[in-house]
Amino acid sequence: MTAVALRDVRVALGGSVVVDRVSADVADGGWTALIGPNGAGKTTLLRAVASLVRYSGEIHVCGDDAATL
Numbered sequence: 611m612t613a614v615a616l617r618d619v620r621v622a623l624g625g626s627v628v629v630d631r632v633s634a635d636v637a638d639g640g641w642t643a644l645i646g647p648n649g650a651g652k653t654t655l656l657r658a659v660a661s662l663v664r665y666s667g668e669i670h671v672c673g674d675d676a677a678t679l
């Protein structure tokens with residue numbers, strides 16, 4: 611089962627795109643690392659998963675739309 615599914619996730623902050631077309635599947639019960647340089651959008655992507663920032667695309671957590679959780 612997929613715990614988190616991202617499909618073409620895009621986040622723009624202050625008129626600038628900081629996350630662009632990210633797609634990924636995170637397996638249930640596994641470990642996943644999100645790495646990259648400062649300013650790459652790692653925290654912004656996690657904020658999108660938690661529905662703390664507006665995003666376009668699809669984010670599903672355990673099969674449910676993250677925006678409805």
